[in-house]
Each structure stands twice: as structure tokens, then as C-alpha cells.
Amino acid sequence: xxxxxxxxxxxxLHTVRPLSSGQTQLFIGLHLIHEVTSPQAFAMLRERGLxxxxxxxxxATVDHIVPTEDQARPYADTQAEEMMVHIARNCKxxxxxxxxxxxxxxxxxxxxxxxxxxxQPGMTVACGDSHTATHGAFGAIAFGIGTSQVRxxxxxxxxxxxxxxxxxxxxDGKLNPGVYAKDVILHILRKLxxxxxxGFAYEFAGSTFAAMTMEERMTICNMAIEGGARCGYxxxxxxxxxxxxxxxxxxxxxxxxxxxxxxKSIASDTDAVYDDVKAFxxxxxxxTVTWGISPDHGVGVxxxxxxxxxxxxxxxxxxxxxxxxxxxxxxxPIAGMKIDVAFIGSCTNGRISDLREAAKVITAHGGQVAxxxxxxxxxxxxxxxxxxxxEGLDKVFLKHGFEWREAGCSMCLAMNPDKLQGRQVxxxxxxxxxxxRQGSPSGRTLLMSPAMVAIAALEGKVADVRTVLK
Amino acid sequence: xPIIIKTITGRGVPVRGNDIDTDRIxxxxxxxxxxxxxxxxxxxxxxxxxxxxxxxxxxxxEARFQGAKVLVANSNFGCGSSxxxxxxxxxxWGITAIVAVSYSEIFYGNCIAMGVPCLKVSVADSDxxxxxxxxxxxxxxxxxxxxxxxxxxxxxxxxQMADGPRKQFVTGAWDAxxxxxxxxxxxxxxxxxxxxxxxxx
Numbered sequence: 001x002x003x004x005x006x007x008x009x010x011x012x013l014h015t016v017r018p019l020s021s022g023q024t025q026l027f028i029g030l031h032l033i034h035e036v037t038s039p040q041a042f043a044m045l046r047e048r049g050l051x052x053x054x055x056x057x058x059x060a061t062v063d064h065i066v067p068t069e070d071q072a073r074p075y076a077d078t079q080a081e082e083m084m085v086h087i088a089r090n091c092k093x094x095x096x097x098x099x100x101x102x103x104x105x106x107x108x109x110x111x112x113x114x115x116x117x118x119x120q121p122g123m124t125v126a127c128g129d130s131h132t133a134t135h136g137a138f139g140a141i142a143f144g145i146g147t148s149q150v151r152x153x154x155x156x157x158x159x160x161x162x163x164x165x166x167x168x169x170x171x172d173g174k175l176n177p178g179v180y181a182k183d184v185i186l187h188i189l190r191k192l193x194x195x196x197x198x199g200f201a202y203e204f205a206g207s208t209f210a211a212m213t214m215e216e217r218m219t220i221c222n223m224a225i226e227g228g229a230r231c232g233y234x235x236x237x238x239x240x241x242x243x244x245x246x247x248x249x250x251x252x253x254x255x256x257x258x259x260x261x262x263x264k265s266i267a268s269d270t271d272a273v274y275d276d277v278k279a280f281x282x283x284x285x286x287x288t289v290t291w292g293i294s295p296d297h298g299v300g301v302x303x304x305x306x307x308x309x310x311x312x313x314x315x316x317x318x319x320x321x322x323x324x325x326x327x328x329x330x331x332x333p334i335a336g337m338k339i340d341v342a343f344i345g346s347c348t349n350g351r352i353s354d355l356r357e358a359a360k361v362i363t364a365h366g367g368q369v370a371x372x373x374x375x376x377x378x379x380x381x382x383x384x385x386x387x388x389x390x391e392g393l394d395k396v397f398l399k400h401g402f403e404w405r406e407a408g409c410s411m412c413l414a415m416n417p418d419k420l421q422g423r424q425v426x427x428x429x430x431x432x433x434x435x436x437r438q439g440s441p442s443g444r445t446l447l448m449s450p451a452m453v454a455i456a457a458l459e460g461k462v463a464d465v466r467t468v469l470k
Numbered sequence: 471x472p473i474i475i476k477t478i479t480g481r482g483v484p485v486r487g488n489d490i491d492t493d494r495i496x497x498x499x500x501x502x503x504x505x506x507x508x509x510x511x512x513x514x515x516x517x518x519x520x521x522x523x524x525x526x527x528x529x530x531x532e533a534r535f536q537g538a539k540v541l542v543a544n545s546n547f548g549c550g551s552s553x554x555x556x557x558x559x560x561x562x563w564g565i566t567a568i569v570a571v572s573y574s575e576i577f578y579g580n581c582i583a584m585g586v587p588c589l590k591v592s593v594a595d596s597d598x599x600x601x602x603x604x605x606x607x608x609x610x611x612x613x614x615x616x617x618x619x620x621x622x623x624x625x626x627x628x629x630q631m632a633d634g635p636r637k638q639f640v641t642g643a644w645d646a647x648x649x650x651x652x653x654x655x656x657x658x659x660x661x662x663x664x665x666x667x668x669x670x671x
Contacts, residue, residue: 013663013664014660014664015660016653016656016657016659016660017653017656017660019643019646019649019650020637020641020643020649021634021635021637021638021641021643021646022633022634022637023634023635023638023646025649025650025653025656025657027657027660027661027664029664029666029667036501036553037552037553037554039503039504039505040504040505040506040554043504043505048647050647050651053654054661064501065502077502079502079503080502082504083502083503083504086504120666122665122666123666128552128554129551129552130550130551130552130576132552143576144552144576145552145576145579145580146552146553146554146557146576146579146580146583147554147555147580148554148580148583148584149579149580149583151647152583152646152647152650155647155650155651156647156650156651156653156654156657157657157661158650158653158657159646159650160638160646160649160650161579162632162634162635194489194546194549195488195489195545195546195549195572198546198572198573198574198575199575225550225576226550228546228549228574228575230575230576251666251669251670255669255670258665258670259665259666259670262665262666262670294489294491314488314545314593315488317486317487317488318487318488318489321487413493413498413551414498414499415498415499415501415502432491432493432550432551434491434493434494434550435493435494435516435517436493436494436497436516437493437498439498439499441497441516441519441520442520
């Protein structure tokens with residue numbers, strides 16, 4: 001059993017008491033909610049006559065169903081409109097803060113909480129959304145929950161949970177040019193599989209993560225869940241503290257030093273004990289693209305689609321299903337695969353640094369979006385949009401043929417008007433390439449970094465971003 | 471009154487394949503709702519339609535599996551999105567227990583909170599159980615949380631469930647809300663010990 005890790009310390013600090021089943025009653029420091037997984041939870045509260053004892057510890061926004069083109073209310077989609085009405089009513093009734101479009105603070109839930117300083121080291125964070133793992137970038141224990149559990153957090157600020165094991169995922173060395181945080185996590189997923197992390201919290205450690213910005217760390221932790229790890233985290237350090245300083249909800253004044261002392265105290269001890277350790281070298285990682293129907297189906301952009309024999313026999317049926325669904329063959333190079341749609345955005349890669357990097361690639365390339373490609377860029381939050389426009393990034397995108405949208409989840413999961421059509425192939429900076437994920441039941445998704453999406457949009461096919469970054 | 475779940479007996483339905491994600495169990499367009507009502511009809515909707523278009527039939531559409539209570543799957547079942555709509559859709563279709571090699575943890579946690587026990591069996595046994603049900607869809611399947619077994623007709627398979635969730639089912643504590651609320655004083659005390667809750671005072 002792990003000992004002395006950040007996970008152990010934060011878990012123990014938040015343990016309220018053991019429950020009769022042997023599960024732990026765990027205090028949740030920050031509860032985030034959105035319009036999709038919360039309405040039924042509020043209905044359950046009403047059914048059972050329950051109150052929300054800690055309303056100040058829950059923060060709400062709207063992101064999944066929000067249109068990214070026409071945001072005028074009422075929305076054309078009456079079901080989406082109904083969900084908007086419900087969350088506003090629920091938040092008002094129970095005294096919960098809600099950041100709606102136009103507030104300047106709305107956006108993808110996993111983008112707005114960090115940018116407002118709500119997410120802090122040493123917290124437990126829960127949200128009815130699997131990408132809650134994102135907040136682990138700050139050294140928080142953050143995980144997704146379902147709607148019945150949203151009800152439990154609302155009603156008690158706690159959850160009934162079993163303890164996880166801790167795996168250290170160590171990456172050391174310097175990333176090569178054109179290789180981004182997204183490539184690092186896609187590489188890890190490829191090596192450890194989509195189910196390899198089940199039962200584990202992933203601690204991402206080593207010099208590669210230490211050198212990353214907070215935004216890059218968020219991209220890493222965001223996709224821990226795609227490896228089966230319900231949460232992933234990085235120990236807080238000076239980069240973390242510098243990011244937090246001065247943000248709206250971050251501690252200030254005399255409290256700042258006390259907060260930093262607490263944050264330092266919960267980092268993993270140098271002699272911490274882990275249940276498992278896996279190590280990788282940064283230099284071995286290339287720009288990575290997925291070819292199949294699971295986020296662990298990744299290959300370096302210079303590689304070919306792998307033979308099924310390179311997977312364990314138990315997975316051969318899934319791999320064959322992936323070849324068939326994606327209409328690809330083993331041995332076929334991934335570079336050159338034609339795309340129809342290019343999407344930059346999502347809680348994985350919808351932050352300002354992602355947009356800056358995309359703009360840099362577009363400018364270096366100098367061309368226009370390929371004539372057969374629809375390319376659009378969706379800022380992760382209203383704040384990201386504002387900064388991007390102040391820097392003139394929107395003008396770069398528009399000039400080169402990309403659409404520039406309003407903040408939301410957009411085509412990451414296509415619960416809004418942004419959807420693939422038919423068998424379209426999407427180059428996407430999002431997190432999941434599941435069958436039908438981007439809105440068409442037969443649509444196909446290739447996951448990659450925002451820089452790789454940008455070059456794919458311009459070339460009209462999967463291409464190596466390193467060719468323009470020289 | 472707590473609902474104690476020790477055994478569930480009924481017919482089974484095999485859904486083969488590793489890494490069946492919650493987008494496949496319930497596509498996102500069906501999440502545009504404010505209740506879970508009516509989700510049962512849309513469980514596995516896109517998979518079902520695609521198989522039908524290929525002249526094949528998804529087990530959820532096969533007449534011989536209608537009325538099944540026990541879903542038998544393979545590895546990493548329910549991975550991906552945390553949407554409780556996925557287990558709700560399966561449950562509303564009629565499933566009251568699941569047997570698989572492994573589950574995504576969020577899906578598994580949702581099932582506990584809903585009172586749907588999820589047992590684990592080996593890779594070979596999940597395949598064997600699916601084959602037995604395919605050969606005889608009327609065969610009686612029993613999941614037994616006390617003996618930790620899955621019984622299919624005369625055959626018995628060893629099953630696993632972590633002790634915490636197992637106790638939650640056999641003592642009726644799977645709906646944890648009541649017990650969590652009872653701990654209100656302890657919650658307050660725990661919150662008072664956390665530096666960030668007390669504003670680092």
C-alpha cells in the first residue's frame with residue numbers, strides 16, 4: 001500500500017470517518033456542477049427533502065450544451081434550453097454560484113475553475129464529469145462522479161468511496177520540438193493501455209512534468225481517466241504557486257504564505273512508497289495521433305497503423321473492430337490520412353497556450369485551411385476568448401480560414417450543434433475517439449495536439465507539425 | 471428501509487467486447503434531458519442500429535434475450551464519460567446486476583449508488599458465461615454476493631467484489647446518503663481541520 005504520497009496525505013486529511021461498509025466518508029473541498037449531470041441530482045434532493053449544507057463549496061457553470069455560434073436565448077434546441085432553465089432555477093433555489101454565458105466567467109468547467117483560482121493544491125475536487133481529473137494538475141485529488149454522487153455531495157459535502165492505489169508515472173528528459181503535453185499523455189496511454197490505470201491514482205512525476213506550465217500539466221491530468229485512472233495529479237511546486245498568485249479565489253495577503261506552507265506539506269515525500277512505478281523518456285515521444293476507437297490507439301506520426309498482434313490477444317477483437325470502424329488497415333501510414341473536419345478546443349486543449357501554439361503553427365505554415373476541410377477553434381472559456389482576441393489570435397485564425405467561436409465543450413462530445421456528419425474524419429484536440437463520440441454515429445476521430453490539428457487543417461490530411469517548426 | 475441485495479436471479483444477456491464506453495451505452499444526444507425517464511429504449515442505440523444495418527442483431531434487440539436481468543460483459547466495461555445516464559439506461563432496459571472482467575471505476579461507483587451490483591470474473595469465465603447464455607438463453611443466472619459466485623444453470627463460477635461495496639449491498643447500505651447525512655457533525659469537524667476551509671486562519 002502506498003505511503004507518504006500526496007494522494008495518501010490528501011485522502012487522510014479529508015477522511016471524515018469510516019462507514020459501516022468499510023468505505024470512507026470523504027470530504028469534498030470543491031464541488032463543480034454543470035447542466036448535464038446535475039438536474040436529476042437536484043430532483044433527488046427535492047424528492048428526499050434534503051438541503052445543501054455547504055452551498056459555498058459548489059460552483060456551477062454551463063458548457064456541454066451551450067451553442068458556440070448563436071448563443072441568443074432561448075436556444076433553438078428546446079431540450080438544451082430546458083436544461084439551461086433548470087440549472088439556473090436549481091442554483092438559485094439552493095444558493096449556488098452559477099457562471100452563465102455573458103458573465104465573463106463561463107466556460108468549460110475544468111477550464112474556469114483553475115483560471116479563477118478555485119482549484120488549489122491539497123483539495124479534494126469532485127464533479128459529475130470524468131475529466132475532473134484535470135484539476136489534479138494543481139496537486140488536488142480530483143475525480144469524476146455520477147449523478148447520484150452529485151446528490152450526495154450536494155446533500156452532505158461528502159462521498160462514500162474506497163481508497164485507490166497509487167502508481168507513479170515518471171517521465172524524464174526534454175521534449176523535442178513539436179512534441180507537446182498532449183503527445184506525452186497519448187504516449188503514456190498507448191504504453192499503459194486504456195484500462196491499465198483502473199484502481200489507481202496516477203502521480204505524474206519527473207523532470208518533464210516539472211518543466212511544464214500549469215496549462216500543459218492540466219492537459220496531462222485531464223486524460224488520466226482515458227488510461228483508467230480516475231484521478232491523476234502532479235505535486236505542487238513554484239510553477240503551481242506562481243500560477244495561483246493573484247487569481248480571484250486564491251488566498252491573498254497574510255493567508256498566502258500559510259497557504260503555500262500547506263500546499264508544500266501535502267506534496268509526496270521523497271521517500272514515499274508507491275504501489276507501482278512506470279517510467280518513460282521524453283526523447284522517445286513523437287507527435288502522436290490516434291488511429292482507432294480508444295484513446296490508447298495512438299501511434300507516432302511517422303509510424304504505421306499497428307498489427308493486431310502487437311496487442312494482447314484479449315484485445316484483438318477490439319482492434320479488428322477499430323480497423324473496420326475507422327476503415328484503416330494495419331501497416332498503413334497514419335500520415336497522409338485525409339481529414340474532413342479540424343477541431344481545436346475542449347477541456348484537454350482549449351486554453352490560451354493551446355491557441356497560441358496553433359496560431360504559431362498556422363503562421364509558420366502560411367497557407368489556408370484546405371478547401372475540403374471545415375476547421376473551427378473554440379476557446380475553453382470566455383476569459384480565454386478575451387485574451388486570445390486581445391492578442392489578435394482570432395484574426396490569425398480567421399485570416400487562414402478557421403472559424404472562431406464562443407466558449408463551450410463544442411464537438412468534444414457534440415451535445416450541441418457542433419457535430420460530425422456521416423463518416424467524416426475529424427482531427428481533434430479533444431480527449432476521446434470513441435465510436436460516435438463527435439456526434440455522428442459513424443463519425444471518426446483522430447486525437448492529436450492542437451498544433452497537429454492546425455497543420456492537418458491546412459494540409460487537409462494528417463501531417464507532421466515538425467516540418468513547419470524547423 | 472434499506473434494501474438488502476444478496477442474490478439476484480434471472481436470465482442473462484451477453485454483450486461482448488472490451489472497452490465498451492459509456493458513449494456507446496448511451497450516446498450524448500440522449501443526455502439532453504432533465505430526468506432519466508425513457509433512457510432504457512436508447513441503451514446501445516447506435517451499436518444496435520449499426521448491427522441492424524449490417525444484417526446482424528445486437529443482444530439487446532434479440533428476442534431470446536428480452537427480459538434478461540443479468541448483463542454479462544468483458545473488460546473495462548463502462549469506460550469513458552461519468553454519465554450516470556449509462557447505467558440508468560441499462561437498468562431501465564431491465565438489468566439489475568452486471569458480471570464482467572473489469573469496469574471503469576466511475577461506472578462502477580454509479581452502479582453501487584444505484585443499487586446495481588457489479589461482479590468481476592476472469593477473462594475465461596466471462597467468455598464461458600456468455601457462451602452458456604448464448605447456447606441456452608433461458609438458463610437461470612444467479613449472482614450471489616455472499617458466496618461470491620455466479621451460477622449459470624448447474625455451473626458455478628468464482629466471482630469477486632471488493633469488500634466495501636459487497637458489504638454495502640448485503641447490509642442495504644448501498645444507498646449511502648442516509649449514513650453520510652448521519653455523519654453531519656463529523657463532517658463539520660473534518661471541514662474545520664482543513665486549512666483551506668477555515669481560510670488558513
